[in-house]
Amino acid sequence: MGQPQSKPSKPWFIQPGDHIYCQRKGGLYYHHGIYVGDDMVIHLQGKAKKLEPLPECRKCKDKRVQNGEIAKVCIDCFLRGERPRIYDYGVSLLEFLARKGGTCCQRDSKPPHEVISIATYLLERNRFGPYGMLTNNCEHFAVFCKTGSAASYQIECIARGIGAGPVGRLAGAAIAVAWRVSKGVRKT
Numbered sequence: 001m002g003q004p005q006s007k008p009s010k011p012w013f014i015q016p017g018d019h020i021y022c023q024r025k026g027g028l029y030y031h032h033g034i035y036v037g038d039d040m041v042i043h044l045q046g047k048a049k050k051l052e053p054l055p056e057c058r059k060c061k062d063k064r065v066q067n068g069e070i071a072k073v074c075i076d077c078f079l080r081g082e083r084p085r086i087y088d089y090g091v092s093l094l095e096f097l098a099r100k101g102g103t104c105c106q107r108d109s110k111p112p113h114e115v116i117s118i119a120t121y122l123l124e125r126n127r128f129g130p131y132g133m134l135t136n137n138c139e140h141f142a143v144f145c146k147t148g149s150a151a152s153y154q155i156e157c158i159a160r161g162i163g164a165g166p167v168g169r170l171a172g173a174a175i176a177v178a179w180r181v182s183k184g185v186r187k188t
Contacts, residue, residue, distance in 0.1 A: 014075075014084060017112025021144045022082035023103065030102045030154055032087065032142040033078055034119040038063070041078040042119040044141035045071055046131040070127035071140070089146060099156025102139055107147045119145045 014020060017038035021030040040063060046183030057064070060074030075084070091099070091107035096106050109115065122128045122145070129136050133155070140150040 014086065015112065017115040019087035019089070019109075019115075019146050020075075020078075020084045021087055021139075021142075022079050024080075024082070024083055030085075030139070031078075032102075034115060034142055034145050035075065036072070036116045036119060039075050040064075040072055042070065042072045042123050042145075043078060044131055044136075044138045046074050046133075056103055065123060067123055069131045070123045070126060070128060072123055074084060074131040087142065087146075102152070102154025105143060105147065105151070105153065107143075107149065109146045110148065115145050118148075 014035050016035060017030065018035045020035050020041065021032040023029075024031045031043070035041050037146040046069065055168065057074060057077050059076055063072070064074070064077075065072040085103070088104040089107060091104045091106055093106060096104055110118070122141070127143070130142055131137060134152075136150070137152055137155065139152040139154050143152070144150040
């Protein structure tokens with residue numbers, strides 16, 4: 001288990017092996033990664049990010065690695081000025097349902113050294129597959145490293161329109177249709 005995550009964590013509370021996330025696009029979605037220590041984070045990024053060179057950074061310049069769509073960058077490059085939050089594992093069903101999608105998981109986490117080993121292995125061998133917003137995104141990657149099973153609760157909640165206003169429900173419906181098409185599901 002871990003500490004409750006209703007409040008942003010402070011960087012000095014982040015431990016190696018933690019699944020961290022931060023807001024992107026003003027809170028439109030969360031970006032996820034695995035903190036591996038030494039101020040470095042391993043994360044899955046989209047194809048567009050893979051094609052553009054990583055920005056110059058004095059902090060991670062010599063330590064950063066990019067292999068396909070998986071990258072290891074310093075925490076500052078990962079956060080891009082946003083506050084880090086720690087994804088919580090082993091939460092109760094009630095807590096899972098009450099919290100915003102993409103912030104917690106009911107499954108228990110592997111020990112930190114295993115999580116770091118898995119993330120490093122996937123980085124070194126570029127073994128997680130191509131990025132796909134609905135089926136293989138950064139949350140899928142981080143949850144897989146922590147539990148051995150890929151999942152994106154952020155996408156599931158959006159697709160169901162949970163915790164969203166009218167615009168969120170409309171976006172959720174569009175994502176649900178796109179997900180069904182990507183899975184080959186047809187209405188009969």
